[in-house]
Amino acid sequence: MRWSRYFLYTSKEEPAEAEAPSHRLLLKAGFIKQVAAGIYELLPPALRVLKKIEGVVRREMDRSGAQELLLTVLNPKELWLETGRWDAYGDELFKLKDRHGREYCLGPTHEEEITDLIRKTVRSYRQLPLLLYQIQVKFRDEKRPRFGLIRAREFIMKDAYSFDADEESAELSYESMRFAYERIFKKLGLKVVVAEADVGQIGGKLSHEFIALTPYGEAKLAYCESCSYAANAEVVPVNDARVWEEEERPLKEVETPGVRTIEELARFLGVEKERIVKAVVYAVKGEPVVVFIRGDREVDENKLEKLLGTDEFRLATDEEVRRFFGTERGFIGPVGLKEGTRVFWDRSVEGIKNAVVAFNEPDKHLVNANPGRDFSYGPFVDLAQVREGDACPRCGEPLRLERGLELGHTFLLGTRYSEPMKAYFTDRDGREKPVVMGCYGIGISRVLAAIVEQHHDEKGIKWPTRVAPFELLIILLNPKDEELTRVAEELYREALAEGLEVLYDDRDERAGFKFADADLVGIPYRLVVGKKVKEGSVELQSRLTGERWELPLNEAVSFVKRKVEEDKR
């Protein structure tokens, strides 16, 4: 491809609206254009990358025996009513009507449709196991689209579904997908951690997330360096109840005027935060729920959601606290709490001695409060957010916490969809059973962004050879020079003949301009056709390693060819 004719327009200016490196660089290098919040066009070079990512994914899916098909974007409402997700999915579902008033959604995921397909086709255990996948555009009306392709409202996803006759077989399917995923991310040059995850909205029994470590991810990952435990932070059990070996001191009432936060209270009383029993008040469907947790700990609302069995809750406002308890926020405590209030005790409070507690009177606290003597507590549940240094639930060593980007997610669904949608088959014993399902997603367009997140420097992108939009960039430094031009043209033809994917910068621009663009766009190999041609050589540079080679003209292309093939192996 001649750059002079190629639809690739870079910018010298920093895009003002972008912050994440992938977002910034993809815009600046002319790979994507924004149409609306979370909606992007993929321009020719980006599409080349996307296709290569898809290629890697296809190869590995096919190798695991999965068969590709293409489901639909438009999904009728009826299917989604069957699983209850028409409403459960909420505002995130893009909904629309046809001319007859029939309702549809734009598929955000395809469990409904594929289950519908299976119940119409699969009758017998002889047809199982079955593994199907598609690479399709998905739509989710995200509350907050963010960071360009990282969280878009329209995006490309590979989704696979497994169908098995029983649980054991389903677990085998699940495992084979897990291994396929590990191979895929490795081939794509992505550092990915496999984490135990929450099944969340999609439902099911077993779930893993494939998380790329980057500061622009939305997933909080806890991992252990000594035993390789890794999990989404929201599912990590926390148990750090302290052992308090001290005498119980006499209870005392103290004035704490206007002291609202744990921070202020600790400072005001000169005690450590661990000694304070914090009350966090939630409004659950209009009713108060109080979580008592140690003052240095935060509530993990995902854990709370699981305990409550609903996501219809939020922190109570000051106004609600007043209405619920007739006192001010900051002074809710276990002593004298309104009868019948629903209460949870986090494990962190267990065994606390000489604690600071509130007693539902404004501007006062109790110090040296002791459970059993001054208030009753328990039973205990795990509601604390995990934090750096907490004990690994597997080996007890300190955990590390990192932000990451969820690129893939696997779920062993069981019969969450086949049961309500009646996807039954006849087993060898002649009985009707629901198929056992699994589903497996990879955010393809997000992967593209993740690759940039993990492969870039100040100057631009550094595409790994396997996914690069082109393998080789030939830079003609001075198009006015006939000899240079002739040599560059020849190298270009030769590279094409060798089957290399080559972009040939034949634009009438100055050297510095072309080098800057080359760094920005990030093609892994770069042949510089410049003054060394007079000595019969060209310079090859690697964008990935910074290496340089001076090569005789007649060997340059075959050398590149060899390097590219090595990289792709």
Place this chain on the structure above:
RNA sequence: CGGGGCGUAGCGCAGGUGGUAGCGCGUCGGCUUUGGGAGCCGAAGGUCGCGGGUUCAAGUCCCGCCGCCCCGACCA
């Protein structure tokens, strides 16, 4: 959905106290230049996000709306 910020040329931005819009980059034409985003000369390019109001006069002041970005809650 809560909080914050921003909408002026293709991009990045400037336009105290109201007086009819500018800079840099880019684009087009010309000359010069060619190993790290060159220089000079000339030119084109604007619904100042949209609607209303105040005023002799609004990019600027007031009201409403829309869009985009960031933080939080939430999600692949």
